[in-house]
Amino acid sequence: MFVPTMPLPFGFLPSFGASPAFYLSGYCTGVLAFAWLAKRRGLSTAGVWSVALVGLFGGLIGANLSQLIASGGKEPGKSVLGGIIGGYLCVHLYKRRIGLTRPLGDLFAFALSAGEAVGRWGCFFGECCYGRETDHAAWWSVYQHGAERYPTQVYMSVVSAAIFATLVVLEKRRSLPENGLFYVQGLLACTARFAIEYYRTAAPVSLGLTAAQWACLAGVAFFGGMLARMMQTSRQTLEAAS
Structure with a gap:
């Protein structure tokens, strides 16, 4: 039974209903964020929305498939990193097929950060993606799976909300070239996930780092390198x- 040890703003929601509700709200929030930036940039067209739909389905397939592979079919759920990779590949291939060359990464950056800020509460109430055990009960710890644990789902939600706020500020300042927000979001998200992974339960696979941390390091190198290259250009x- 799920018994949190800290006050919850959504405590009136039963645990069996809260998780799906927040997952659905996360998807809806992501779509709204995508729509806001698309309209702001004059990109709210049928072609762009078809790309968004492909990205959504690709993300869902990648999230479920990667979780299935990682757990050996033992643990149901979704992997955010797998979802991002799946969505990215599907969008890239679909854009090539329809001949769309304009970058749309910024729109997906908005959708990802806003959606995860809300959707991670689905993980929280569903008791997945939980943190490792703490040495003692504290006001910030939660009781999940028979022990007091770090609320890593909440950490990811807060970080994603902060990233989304950063993207909004950068967008309003117009301080980056097109697709720059996508690289910023990826860089910040990978950096944050790398740090938070230390408080989760995954076992290290090499050099004291988990598989997710190695993926995050690759992400930091990719997004950081692309951002630096973009700024230099x-x-x-x-x-x-001049």
């Missing part, structure tokens, strides 16, 4: 024009 373009 933008700076050179401005210098050439």
